[in-house]
Amino acid sequence: MSSVRRLMATMNHSGLKSGVSLWCRQSFSLRRATRAPLAVSYGGFRRFSVVSSSSGFSNDNREFVIVGGGNSAGYAARVFVEHGMADGRLCIVSKEAVAPYERPALTKGYLFPLDKKPARLPGFHTCVGSGGERQTSEWYKEHGIEVLYEDPVTAFDIQTQTLTTSSGKLLKYGSLIISTGCTAARIPEKSGGNLLGVHYIRDVADADSLVSSLESAKKVAIIGGGYVGMEVAAAAVGWKLDTTVIFPEDHLMPRLFTPPMALKYEELYKENGVKFLKGERIERFEAGPDGRVAAVKLESGHSVEADTVIVGIGAKPAVSPFEVVGLNSAIGGLQVDSQFRTRVPGIFAIGDVAAFPLKIYDRMTRVEHVDHARKSAEHCVRALLSAHTQPYDYLPYFYSRVFEYEGSARKVWWQFFGDNVGHAVHVGNFDPKIATFWLDDTGRLNGVFLESGSPEEFQLLPKLARARPVIDIAKLQSASSVEAALEIARSAL
Ligand SMILES: Cc1cc2nc3c(=O)[nH]c(=O)nc-3n(C[C@H](O)[C@H](O)[C@H](O)COP(=O)(O)OP(=O)(O)OC[C@H]3O[C@@H](n4cnc5c(N)ncnc54)[C@H](O)[C@@H]3O)c2cc1C
Numbered sequence: 001m002s003s004v005r006r007l008m009a010t011m012n013h014s015g016l017k018s019g020v021s022l023w024c025r026q027s028f029s030l031r032r033a034t035r036a037p038l039a040v041s042y043g044g045f046r047r048f049s050v051v052s053s054s055s056g057f058s059n060d061n062r063e064f065v066i067v068g069g070g071n072s073a074g075y076a077a078r079v080f081v082e083h084g085m086a087d088g089r090l091c092i093v094s095k096e097a098v099a100p101y102e103r104p105a106l107t108k109g110y111l112f113p114l115d116k117k118p119a120r121l122p123g124f125h126t127c128v129g130s131g132g133e134r135q136t137s138e139w140y141k142e143h144g145i146e147v148l149y150e151d152p153v154t155a156f157d158i159q160t161q162t163l164t165t166s167s168g169k170l171l172k173y174g175s176l177i178i179s180t181g182c183t184a185a186r187i188p189e190k191s192g193g194n195l196l197g198v199h200y201i202r203d204v205a206d207a208d209s210l211v212s213s214l215e216s217a218k219k220v221a222i223i224g225g226g227y228v229g230m231e232v233a234a235a236a237v238g239w240k241l242d243t244t245v246i247f248p249e250d251h252l253m254p255r256l257f258t259p260p261m262a263l264k265y266e267e268l269y270k271e272n273g274v275k276f277l278k279g280e281r282i283e284r285f286e287a288g289p290d291g292r293v294a295a296v297k298l299e300s301g302h303s304v305e306a307d308t309v310i311v312g313i314g315a316k317p318a319v320s321p322f323e324v325v326g327l328n329s330a331i332g333g334l335q336v337d338s339q340f341r342t343r344v345p346g347i348f349a350i351g352d353v354a355a356f357p358l359k360i361y362d363r364m365t366r367v368e369h370v371d372h373a374r375k376s377a378e379h380c381v382r383a384l385l386s387a388h389t390q391p392y393d394y395l396p397y398f399y400s401r402v403f404e405y406e407g408s409a410r411k412v413w414w415q416f417f418g419d420n421v422g423h424a425v426h427v428g429n430f431d432p433k434i435a436t437f438w439l440d441d442t443g444r445l446n447g448v449f450l451e452s453g454s455p456e457e458f459q460l461l462p463k464l465a466r467a468r469p470v471i472d473i474a475k476l477q478s479a480s481s482v483e484a485a486l487e488i489a490r491s492a493l
Pocket residue numbers: 067068069070071072073093094095096102103104105106107151152153154179180181182201202203227228318320321350351352353367368369370371373398399400401
C-alpha cells in the first residue's frame with residue numbers, strides 16, 4: 001500500500017476524516033449570538049466550539065484562530081472574507097509587527113540598491129503577489145479581523161482548546177489553523193553565529209537589519225548556494241560589493257539544478273564579479289577588535305575576509321508548541337491529510353509547516369514555496385467553510401527572479417514545474433534562454449525548467465508537467481533551440 005493510502009487508511013480508521021467534517025459543519029452553523037461554548041463529541045474526544053460576538057472580540061473565545069501571520073495566513077484571511085466568515089470571527093496571532101506580506105520579496109526587490117527603488121511595505125502585503133488586493137493592517141480592521149501583532153503563541157492546551165501568547169493572553173479557539181512557516185537554520189553561537197554583521201533572513205526585520213549592514217559593507221560572504229545564496233549574491237552585485245559565495249556542494253542550487261545548468265548560472269555570477277568557494281564547510285566566524293564579524297574560517301584551513309555574512313543554509317519547520325497534533329518524523333513538519341486536517345479534529349496546518357500527501361507523485365512531502373503557501377491556505381479554508389472535499393492536488397512549482405534592478409544588464413527569471421528526477425535533457429545556450437526536461441526511461445516527462453521564457457512558454461510548463469506526455473528523447477536532444485524543444489514537447493501532449 002502506498003504511503004499516502006496508508007496515511008488515509010489510518011486516518012479513516014481513527015474516525016478523523018468524518019469527525020472533522022462533522023465538526024466543521026457544526027462549527028459554522030452555530031448561531032453567532034451564542035456565547036456559551038457548545039460541546040461536540042468525537043468517540044470520547046470532547047471539543048468545544050466557541051463563538052465570539054460580531055461586535056469585536058470582547059471575550060476570550062475565538063471561532064477561528066490562525067497562528068502565524070505570514071504568507072499563507074494572508075491568503076487564508078482572504079478566503080474567510082470571501083465566505084463572509086471573517087467579521088468578528090477570525091483572529092490572527094502573529095509574531096511579526098506587520099500584516100502578512102509576500103515573503104519572497106525579501107531577497108528580491110527588498111534588497112535592490114537604495115537608489116534603484118527597493119520594495120518596501122506596504123507595497124507587498126498579501127495578496128499582491130498573485131494579482132490580488134493589498135491587505136494592509138487597515139484591510140484586516142475593515143473586515144473585522146482581529147490581528148494580534150508581536151505576540152507569538154508560546155503554549156497550547158489541546159484539551160481546553162486554549163492558546164497562550166507571549167504577553168500572557170489566553171485565547172480559546174473553535175477551529176485552529178497553524179501557519180507558523182519555518183525558521184532559518186543558524187550557525188551555533190559558539191561558532192560565531194550570533195556575531196554582529198552575521199545575518200539570517202526570514203522576516204522583514206531581518207531584511208532591514210541586512211540592508212543597514214549592506215549600506216556600509218565592503219566584503220560580503222554568503223554561506224549556502226541555494227535560493228537565498230543566489231538571490232542575495234545577485235543583490236550584492238547591485239550594491240557593487242566584493243562577494244564570495246561559500247558552500248559544501250560542487251555546484252549552485254544542488255537540489256534543483258543539474259551540473260550543466262548550475263555552470264551557466266555560476267558563469268553569469270562570475271562575470272558579475274562574484275567568487276565561489278565550492279566544497280567548503282564553515283568552521284567558525286571570527287570577530288574583529290570591534291566585535292563585528294571579520295572573517296569566515298573554513299574547515300579546509302582557508303579564511304575569507306568579510307564584514308557582512310549572510311547565512312542561507314536552509315530552514316526548519318516551526319512546529320513548536322504544536323508537536324502534539326502530530327509530527328512527520330521523516331520529512332519534518334505537522335502531518336496533515338489532503339484537506340490540511342491534522343489528526344486532531346478542528347486543527348489544521350498549512351504552508352511550509354504542513355507535511356501533506358502530494359497526490360500527483362503519491363508521496364508525503366513538505367513544500368517551502370510561496371505557491372504552495374497560497375494554494376494550501378485557499379484549499380484548507382474552503383474545505384473548512386464549505387462542503388468542498390476535493391483532495392489537494394498540488395503540482396510542485398519553483399521560481400526565482402534575480403538581477404532585476406533598474407540598469408541590470410541581464411535579468412534572470414526561471415520557472416520549474418514537476419519533479420526533477422530521471423534523465424535530464426538540456427537545450428539552449430543561455431542567451432538568454434535555456435530549458436531542461438527530466439524524463440524517465442520511457443520518455444515520460446517528469447519535470448521541466450525554463451529560463452527567460454515568454455509568458456506563453458511559461459504557461460505551457462504546468463500543462464506539460466501535469467500531463468506528463470511521452471516525448472521522443474532523441475528528437476528533444478537534437479532540438480536546435482528552446483522554442484523548438486518546447487514545440488516537440490507540446491506536440492506530445
Ligand atoms: C527570504 C525568503 C525568500 C523566499 N523566496 C521565495 C521564492 O523566490 N519563491 C518561492 O516560491 N518561495 C520563496 N520563499 C518561501 C516562501 O516565502 C514561503 O514558502 C512562504 O512564506 C511560506 O508561507 P507560510 O505562511 O507557511 O510561512 P511564513 O510566510 O514564513 O509565515 C509564518 C509566520 O508565522 C510566524 N510564527 C512562527 N511561529 C509563531 C508562533 N508561535 N506564534 C505566532 N506566529 C508565529 C512567523 O513569524 C511568520 O510570520 C522565500 C522565503 C524566504 C524566507
